[in-house]
Amino acid sequence: MSENDNLQDADGKIELNTTETPQTPEESKVAEASTSEEIKESIETTETTPESTIETEGTTVETIDVSEAVKEDTTETSEDVTVETEVVSEEAKDIATEEVSEPVIETSDKAESHVEEIDEANAEDAEDETNAERHEVESKDYHAMTMEQLVDELEALIKDQKIQTIKSQVDEIKSEFHSKFGELLEEKKEEFLSEGGNVIDFYFTTPVKKRFNDAFKSYRNSLNAYYKALESNLKQNLENRLTIIEEIKGLINVEENINTTYKHFKDLQEQWRNAGPIPRDRYNNAWNSYHHHVEVFYDFLHLNRDLRDMDFKHNLDKKTKIIERAEELAADDNINRSFRELQVLHKLWKEELGPVGREHREEVWERFSNATKTIHDKRQAYYADLDKAHEVNLVKKEDIISKIEDIAQDQPKSHQAWQNKIKAIETLRQDFFNAGKVPIKVNDATWTKFKTAVRNFNRSKNTFYKSLKKDQFDNLHKKQELIKLAEENKDSDDFDKTTSLMKKIQSDWKSIGHVPRKDSDKIWKQFKKACNHYFDRMHEERNAASKEEMAAFEEKSTLLETVKAIELSGKPEKDIETIKTQINAWKAIGHIPSNKRFIDGKFNKVIDGLFGKLDMDKAKLEMMKFENKLETLSNPNDTRLLDNEQNYIRKKITEIKGEINQLENNMQFFSNVDESNPLVRDVIKNINNHKDSLQTWENKLRKVKSMY
Structure with a gap:
């Protein structure tokens, strides 16, 4: 007989509820x-x-x-x-x-x-x-x-x-x-x-x-x-x-x-x-x-x-x-x-x-x-x-899950709106965890329902940010192109032309929009470095030139007073030579500060007055004054002033031609009237004057074209 023969059959194991309030x-x-x-x-x-x-x-x-x-x-x-x-x-x-x-x-x-x-x-x-x-x-x-x-x-x-x-x-x-x-x-x-x-x-x-x-x-x-x-x-x-x-x-x-x-x-x-x-x-x-x-x-x-x-x-x-x-x-x-x-x-x-x-x-x-x-x-x-308390907790958690599901149904269109929803979901998640235990029989089902609700929200959120990230990657590519353009021009010496380009680049950068956060700081530092490099160079050079420009302004101011005091001799050729000498002296002085360029207008006005005192053909005088004006507009690095003048001349030529055509059409109504008629004579006179003016403007246009 073995040592276990007298043991009774083992009883079935009783499952105990081990959940209890902690005992100190x-x-x-x-x-x-x-x-x-x-x-x-x-x-x-x-x-x-x-x-x-x-x-x-x-x-x-x-x-x-x-x-x-x-x-x-x-x-x-x-x-x-x-x-x-x-x-x-x-x-x-x-x-x-x-x-x-x-x-x-x-x-x-x-x-x-x-x-x-x-x-x-x-x-x-x-x-x-x-x-x-x-x-x-x-x-x-x-x-x-x-x-x-x-x-x-x-x-x-x-x-x-x-x-x-x-x-x-x-x-x-x-x-x-x-x-x-x-x-x-x-x-x-x-x-x-x-x-x-x-x-x-x-x-x-x-x-x-x-x-x-x-x-x-x-x-x-x-x-x-x-x-x-x-x-x-x-x-x-x-x-x-x-x-x-x-x-x-x-x-x-x-x-x-x-x-x-x-x-x-x-x-x-x-x-x-x-x-x-x-x-x-x-x-x-x-x-x-x-x-x-x-x-x-x-x-x-x-x-x-x-x-x-x-x-x-x-x-x-x-x-x-x-x-x-x-x-x-x-x-x-x-x-x-x-x-x-x-x-x-x-x-x-x-x-x-x-x-x-x-x-x-x-x-x-x-x-x-x-x-x-x-x-x-x-x-x-x-x-x-x-268990009753756990049932109360279950009701709380079901309510929280319902709120998460309601939030997940709405699909906002902006980043800020999604951020507000993310904060609301996080608060509800914490409320869910703090709500306490639920009955064991529904614990897994409740947890699964909660995870599903949160997962659905996250999927909607991810879908939004996926499309947002696509736009951000497009913006990143655009800004990288602007960085490339800024770096290509940062060492340019053509400050007048390049400055406007750099300002346009900066304006375009602001209008592009957000890029991925991980790239934001990096590309901004790169772009800022290129722009600052250019503008620092420009300011440095302009500061160096500002003293010379102020000296040139002072010299022009002195010359202007000298020109104002000129007395013409009455001999056209000699007086023209005197006037041209002053014009050449003015041009030789050089650049002045941009905010002082009003003095050029004063000088041209005085010169025009001197030309007006000459006893000679008006057409020639007009061309002489125009040539003087062109000298002040001429700039090999910037043709915008000449372009504006050329456009103005073309417009005047078009207007004069139109007036001539109108007068010539009006003459057809006087076919049976003799040219000795005063009215006819005035019309013919106007036509001839417009033709003379047209000739002058056409000469001006040819002169402007020769300045390029």
């Missing part, structure tokens, strides 16, 4: 101090029970109470009062066998969920005696935390808590982190694809993701090392406990002094208490088997009822204390603290104490079970209220 370390310590340590201390002070001996001869069984002997001489050893048992009677064996066939079980035969919940929790703790400390680890609202905060929490748990006590917290942190990072990853992937990227080339990570991976890897390695060491220990402890059960089973068949057998039994019980943790899936079966055989041994002790009754009384007293404490806990409003302390009470009931007399078994168990049920029901009600 102080509450946990008070709870355990008021139960486990207090009751254990009481047990230790009453461990010593009177030993008895039996003597069996033939079919007679005599029970000997040695308590009086112990009282008379406390220094007498157990061997001094022990009568050796040489033969165990057949009757005694029959009685023992009969008792074994119907083992006493203190718990009810029917399934009690409130007891099973406690047993399952204790079975979980039994795998590692330090696991009970995990209930002191605070579970926070990880759903409302950012990825950075989640990693901070994970690193703090690994550093400050025992690795085997933080599984639920780590699992929740992992789930929340992956959800948040997954959402960010999808958003970045869509942006990458919207910019023309290939899905096989996409890769994205962040420093916080690396921190999380490192922290979780550290947790996993530490946990694996812990459980590897624990597994070996659990296996050995289980073997030790099964060996103890086998030894207890064999006590009823040992033919030895009952006193020695009882001491052996108490030693086995102590070994059992110190045997250490065992696998959780074997916990209940091992304990049930142990208690079964302990009860069989106590029933075997009916051969020495005083000894057995003393143990029964001891167990009854301690179980009564446990019941009273459980009933106090049933009235406590701190649900989680009561449940944790109740676990300790059940562990003491099961692991530290043996059975009570048959007449009390049903009664004490019923009281203990009722107190347990009260706490169980209050705990279930607490979680029911928690």
Whole structure:
């Protein structure tokens, strides 16, 4: 027969609701101090029970109470009062066998969920005696935390808590982190694809993701090392406990002094208490088997009822204390603290104490079970209220999702409008995370609905910015062309012509619009550098020339006064020569500041006055004055003034031709009138005058053309 033959079949695992309000370390310590340590201390002070001996001869069984002997001489050893048992009677064996066939079980035969919940929790703790400390680890609202905060929490748990006590917290942190990072990853992937990227080339990570991976890897390695060491220990402890059960089973068949057998039994019980943790899936079966055989041994002790009754009384007293404490806990409003302390009470009931007399078994168990049920029901009600709160949170989150969907439906046309929507969505995202937990059954569906709503908004946003980026790339190309043009002309010495070009380039730059942000600063600095280079050169040269120009202005001012004082001799040729000399002197002076050029008009007016005093043909005088004017307009680097003058002359020629044609048409009405008619003579005179004027303007036009 193997060592497991006497174990009962394993019960089905009961799934527990492990979500609970965090219990402070102080509450946990008070709870355990008021139960486990207090009751254990009481047990230790009453461990010593009177030993008895039996003597069996033939079919007679005599029970000997040695308590009086112990009282008379406390220094007498157990061997001094022990009568050796040489033969165990057949009757005694029959009685023992009969008792074994119907083992006493203190718990009810029917399934009690409130007891099973406690047993399952204790079975979980039994795998590692330090696991009970995990209930002191605070579970926070990880759903409302950012990825950075989640990693901070994970690193703090690994550093400050025992690795085997933080599984639920780590699992929740992992789930929340992956959800948040997954959402960010999808958003970045869509942006990458919207910019023309290939899905096989996409890769994205962040420093916080690396921190999380490192922290979780550290947790996993530490946990694996812990459980590897624990597994070996659990296996050995289980073997030790099964060996103890086998030894207890064999006590009823040992033919030895009952006193020695009882001491052996108490030693086995102590070994059992110190045997250490065992696998959780074997916990209940091992304990049930142990208690079964302990009860069989106590029933075997009916051969020495005083000894057995003393143990029964001891167990009854301690179980009564446990019941009273459980009933106090049933009235406590701190649900989680009561449940944790109740676990300790059940562990003491099961692991530290043996059975009570048959007449009390049903009664004490019923009281203990009722107190347990009260706490169980209050705990279930607490979680029911928690579920209601989660339902309220669900309504809040559904409303937030609806608002996100409404915002996603609108498609603004401007960058600023999209920025406002992005801020609104971010606020709603934070509200969603801060709204609290929802019922587990709809958690995944709610999260999926939220992600879908946000993803739809992001897709619309990306579509807008994709088209915006296309325009920005076009603008970038246009501005790069302007930069090229500015750099090609930045070293030009033709300041009059290039300045207008550079100003036009700057004006075009302002009208083009935005470029991609990553290129904005770079191209602006490049463009600004080229423009500043040109205008700095221009200003530097003009500042150098300004002194010379002012000196030229002063010289022209002096010459103007000299010309005004000229008195003509009356001889045309000599006077013309005098006038031309002054004109040439004026031209030789050079450039003056642009804001002082009004002096040229004054000089021309004085010269025209001098020409008007000459006694000579008016047509010649007109051409002389015009030639003088052309000298002032002539500039080899800038023909705009000559162009304007040429256009003016052409316009005058056209007007004069039109007037001549009109007068000649009018003459047709005088076909029967003699030319001696005054009216006809005036018309003919006007025609001749216009023809003379036309000749003069045509000469001017030829003169202008010769200046190019």
